[in-house]
Amino acid sequence: MVSPILLGWRHAPAPEALSTGIIDCPRGRITEIVGPRSSGRTSLLHSILAAATGRGEFTVLVDTNGAFDPCSAAAAGVELTKLIWIRCGGNVEHALRAADMVIHSGGFGVVAVDLAEATEAALGRIPSTAWFRFRRAVETTPTVLAVLAARPLTKSCSALLVEMKRRRVRFIGKLLRGAEYELVPRKPTGKDQIALYRAAV
Amino acid sequence: MYACIHAPDAGVLAESFSPWVEMIDERTAVFSITPRQMAAVSRIPRAAVAATIEAAVLAARNFPGFTFLPPGDEARILGVLPVDALPPDPEIFQTLDLWGIHSLADLARLPENGIAERLGARGLWFQKLARGAVDRPLKPRIPESAYEESVELDYPLELREPLLFLIARFLNDLCARLDAQSLAAGALRLVLNRTERILRLPFPTRDVKFLLRLVEHDLEAHPLDQPVERVTLTILPVEPRRVQHGLFIPAAPEPEKLELTLGKIRGLVGVENVLHPRLQNTHRPGWGPAESRLAFRYFRPPLAARVETEAGIPKKLWTRVCRGEIVKIAGPWRTSGDWWRPDAWNRDEWDLALTDGALYRIYRDAEWFLEGAYD
Numbered sequence: 416m417v418s419p420i421l422l423g424w425r426h427a428p429a430p431e432a433l434s435t436g437i438i439d440c441p442r443g444r445i446t447e448i449v450g451p452r453s454s455g456r457t458s459l460l461h462s463i464l465a466a467a468t469g470r471g472e473f474t475v476l477v478d479t480n481g482a483f484d485p486c487s488a489a490a491a492g493v494e495l496t497k498l499i500w501i502r503c504g505g506n507v508e509h510a511l512r513a514a515d516m517v518i519h520s521g522g523f524g525v526v527a528v529d530l531a532e533a534t535e536a537a538l539g540r541i542p543s544t545a546w547f548r549f550r551r552a553v554e555t556t557p558t559v560l561a562v563l564a565a566r567p568l569t570k571s572c573s574a575l576l577v578e579m580k581r582r583r584v585r586f587i588g589k590l591l592r593g594a595e596y597e598l599v600p601r602k603p604t605g606k607d608q609i610a611l612y613r614a615a616v
Numbered sequence: 617m618y619a620c621i622h623a624p625d626a627g628v629l630a631e632s633f634s635p636w637v638e639m640i641d642e643r644t645a646v647f648s649i650t651p652r653q654m655a656a657v658s659r660i661p662r663a664a665v666a667a668t669i670e671a672a673v674l675a676a677r678n679f680p681g682f683t684f685l686p687p688g689d690e691a692r693i694l695g696v697l698p699v700d701a702l703p704p705d706p707e708i709f710q711t712l713d714l715w716g717i718h719s720l721a722d723l724a725r726l727p728e729n730g731i732a733e734r735l736g737a738r739g740l741w742f743q744k745l746a747r748g749a750v751d752r753p754l755k756p757r758i759p760e761s762a763y764e765e766s767v768e769l770d771y772p773l774e775l776r777e778p779l780l781f782l783i784a785r786f787l788n789d790l791c792a793r794l795d796a797q798s799l800a801a802g803a804l805r806l807v808l809n810r811t812e813r814i815l816r817l818p819f820p821t822r823d824v825k826f827l828l829r830l831v832e833h834d835l836e837a838h839p840l841d842q843p844v845e846r847v848t849l850t851i852l853p854v855e856p857r858r859v860q861h862g863l864f865i866p867a868a869p870e871p872e873k874l875e876l877t878l879g880k881i882r883g884l885v886g887v888e889n890v891l892h893p894r895l896q897n898t899h900r901p902g903w904g905p906a907e908s909r910l911a912f913r914y915f916r917p918p919l920a921a922r923v924e925t926e927a928g929i930p931k932k933l934w935t936r937v938c939r940g941e942i943v944k945i946a947g948p949w950r951t952s953g954d955w956w957r958p959d960a961w962n963r964d965e966w967d968l969a970l971t972d973g974a975l976y977r978i979y980r981d982a983e984w985f986l987e988g989a990y991d
Contacts, residue, residue, distance in 0.1 A: 452938075453974040457911040457991035471866045482913040482988070484902060485893035490909045495893045501881060502889040513881045520877035522869030531991075532913070557867065581973040584944065591946040591967040594910060594975060594990065 690748025
């Protein structure tokens with residue numbers, strides 16, 4: 416008689432991560448950055464793009480509302496020659512279709528989808544299956560899919576969810592000198608340490 | 617063996633021996649010959665035959681009459697020529713003159729390592745020339761041909777599919793001709809009736825399927841406005857792409873796939889909305905190098921704002937996206953520029969924090985506007 420022997424459990428290896436110095440974004444997964452306006456979410460996105468372009472990788476920013484500022488991105492270290500900027504004129508559907516095409520094209524280090532200024536009505540029309548499709552599309556690639564939004568959108572599809580909070584604004588005399596932000600990892604659970612970082616003028 | 621003719625009508629004379637002729641200059645032509653042609657070449661007043669092209673050129677240019685350089689004997693025959701017979705290089709000639717080197721035989725006798733140390737790669741090449749040892753393939757001139765196909769249709773085409781079928785046939789023919797000449801397409805020029813479309817390719821290619829897809833995306837983005845009666849397709853020929861891959865080079869998108877994807881996205885969001893951002897040499901807001909590392913987000917176009925002021929300083933702000941009391945403010949910063957252009961700017965800017973902690977930039981031109989938010 417043959418008795419079954421437990422040889423051990425198979426665990427999927429942890430995905431390789433793109434380290435920005437602030438967070439480690441898992442490749443082949445969705446990273447979601449959420450927070451209100453002026454909470455440092457764009458600064459964090461710039462740091463992700465800077466880390467990828469600094470390694471010589473090509474990146475894409477799908478900018479739903481055309482809010483991207485190349486000047487401050489370049490100042491944060493983003494190499495603009497390795498960035499493709501797609502402006503979607505406020506059309507969320509176009510943004511998602513463009514992101515889908517770019518992901519399937521392959522070869523990018525980071526694909527960032529900026530939905531931070533999209534209207535609530537437009538966000539409500541995104542079918543939840545869209546995020547499952549994105550998760551499925553990136554999981555076999557070395558691409559970091561970064562989603563920037565005012566509130567969590569991807570639900571269970573994201574591997575990393577970071578909530579950004581405003582902390583302090585520094586005015587010295589009549590000058591704006593900088594801002595401090597609070598970075599709260601919401602997913603994966605267990606990582607409850609809060610990081611602070613400061614952006615200076 | 618190669619023959620070189622040095623004469624005013626060298627090109628015409630050379631073509632009477634071989635269709636593959638390399639023109640060194642207007643008076644010097646080189647071509648490959650067979651032993652049976654040797655006698656005919658020897659009747660030309662100024663010609664030379666040698667095993668290498670450069671030796672034949674040197675001999676034809678510098679020896680009167682017909683010169684034959686038997687293989688292995690080039691250095692001895694060319695050795696009597698002065699150093700000036702080599703292609704001009706004043707710096708090297710001056711150095712050789714200082715060394716007392718006046719003939720090619722003197723130069724050929726010098727040690728190679730010493731030449732390499734003192735005169736570099738160019739010096740070594742000169743020494744090889746002096747020995748008649750520079751061996752290279754013939755680079756025959758290729759008659760220029762136009763890569764163009766055109767047709768005038770009996771019945772106008774209204775649909776895209778039959779038009780693409782026709783263009784595919786053109787592309788097949790043109791790419792086969794490019795392939796035969798080891799060339800690739802650098803740009804496509806498609807003229808439908810009298811409307812011209814130029815498709816600049818990001819990299820040289822002769823992949824028919826890829827080119828056809830590009831044309832298809834262009835026709836999708838800019839549909840036909842009238843039935844097509846005349847089609848002309850022209851390809852600009854360029855040197856093909858040479859790429860060296862490396863194990864440690866980060867993965868990059870495949871150019872063909874990326875161009876097709878961007879073509880589709882351009883059709884979706886508009887050609888002007890797919891771009892590589894670049895900074896310009898200006899202080900115009902949003903275009904020049906940033907003075908701040910604080911990330912900024914623009915509202916494009918800027919949002920009209922209503923601002924309540926006290927003694928000229930903003931105190932309250934109302935816009936479509938935010939409103940509230942201003943708790944901290946920095947400014948005004950007056951910026952202006954490009955006064956000679958119709959889109960000159962001249963405005964006062966403020967950076968401000970509202971009660972909820974959000975940071976914005978507003979400016980006053982003729983009216984108040986909310987430009988964007990620090991984030």
